[in-house]
Amino acid sequence: MENTTSVPVAISGAIVNGSTAVAIILTTTITLGNVTTSVTSYNPAHHGLYGYYPHLQPLLIVILVIMTAWPLFGNGCLLYLVCAEKNMREPGNIFLCALALTDIALILVYAPTTVYSLVHGEILDESWCRIQAFFVHFLHVLSVYLQASLWICRYIHIALPFKYAAMMTKRRLAIAMTICSLIALVEPLGCVSVLSADIAKHPTIMLPLDIGGPEAVFYIGLTIVCVGVAISCIAAGLIYKVALDNEKRHQKLTGIAKDQLSRKLKAAKTLAIVTGIQLITWLPSIITTCLMKAKVIRTDTGLILGDISFIVRITSTFTDSIVYAKRKNIYRRAVGKIYGKTRKRHQRAVGPEHIPMRTLRWTENM
Incomplete structure (x- = not known):
């Protein structure tokens, strides 16, 4: 015959917003015939910051x-x-x-x-x-x-x-x-x-x-x-x-x-x-x-x-x-290079006649 009993054991407490937060270890007692065994489970979610x-x-x-x-x-x-x-x-x-x-x-x-x-x-x-x-x-x-x-x-x-x-x-x-x-x-x-x-x-x-x-x-x-x-x-x-x-x-x-x-x-x-x-x-x-x-x-x-x-x-x-x-300046340099290459690809796709002269000059200087 098997009997199982679960007993929560509080191992520590902390005051959180006026209430007590308790970390729990759950101890389970299992009895099988004349043999009794205690199994302790640990839940990480009850510990630490969370x-x-x-x-x-x-x-x-x-x-x-x-x-x-x-x-x-x-x-x-x-x-x-x-x-x-x-x-x-x-x-x-x-x-x-x-x-x-x-x-x-x-x-x-x-x-x-x-x-x-x-x-x-x-x-x-x-x-x-x-x-x-x-x-x-x-x-x-x-x-x-x-x-x-x-x-x-x-x-x-x-x-x-x-x-x-x-x-x-x-x-x-x-x-x-x-x-x-x-x-x-x-x-x-x-x-x-x-x-x-x-x-x-x-x-x-x-x-x-x-x-x-x-x-x-x-x-x-x-x-x-x-x-x-x-x-x-x-x-x-x-x-x-x-x-x-x-x-x-x-x-x-x-x-x-x-x-x-x-x-x-x-x-x-x-x-x-x-x-x-x-x-x-x-x-x-x-x-x-x-x-x-x-x-x-x-x-x-x-x-x-x-x-x-x-x-x-x-x-x-x-x-x-x-x-x-x-x-x-790795952020600015990398983003600038990626932006410059993207603009050049866009220029080749649409043709230079559709791009303002100011943008063309800026891209050439990249």
Whole structure:
């Protein structure tokens, strides 16, 4: 004979608009003959920002929609300019393009499904959650090492300008990309198999699935990220040293040489700003995770902070394009080129006799 009893257990509470929002764990007791078993179910929709502040659902959806559209537009502009402008087709920019594609992939893996979960109040099926867990961790680490590779390219471009083209061959670039991908696979493959491995629970409706596995794997992943950041910092320091040496040795540098060095240093400074902003966006998430693991903050508070810090972390998918837009006008240049090409196609379709002379002159100058 089987008896089943479900007992809701409140594990935490928060005051929301004068009322108490309670996170629920449902404990089900199943009795089969002389054997009694308790099964505990965890609902992620009762935790985090959505669980404690459900009235924020429309705002969260709007934020995620904007955060999806912006990386697509910003990184799309960057990719278009690298392909369209000859002066942007230097070998090192392959890592810049790969970084833009990684940002696009990351936001598409995370945001649309999170919007779905917010609208329906439930997470997707387990198979998709496993795929999302794998790619979110993989793409985050990959972006760190692509940025480190870009720093190395910038250093070679500035310190060894005459050897740059010979060193940055297609084969070496392909090997570097492969190494970055293999390093990024260490944490996901060490913790989870997409098809069969044990995975920890979905923390909240807005956080990707936690990767299961030993506790040491978390620290291995953190170490891998720190190594990538350290490589970027070392390369940045070497570039700064080269810049100081050039100022001391070539104070009277003029003409094309001075202009080229100035442009290279400006590119390195832009990359430094991008790296700094990325570190700032990652910091809240790392701090929150460490505080939760050290049990300094309560689990319910940590999950709310986890939702907020992860949204901040995802902003790194479009902040780099904002920096390039500010320093290199990539938005205006890309939109202007697309508009100019569209006008020219329109002119060829309708014939020049139907187009005002002022428009013809403006298009010719594009």
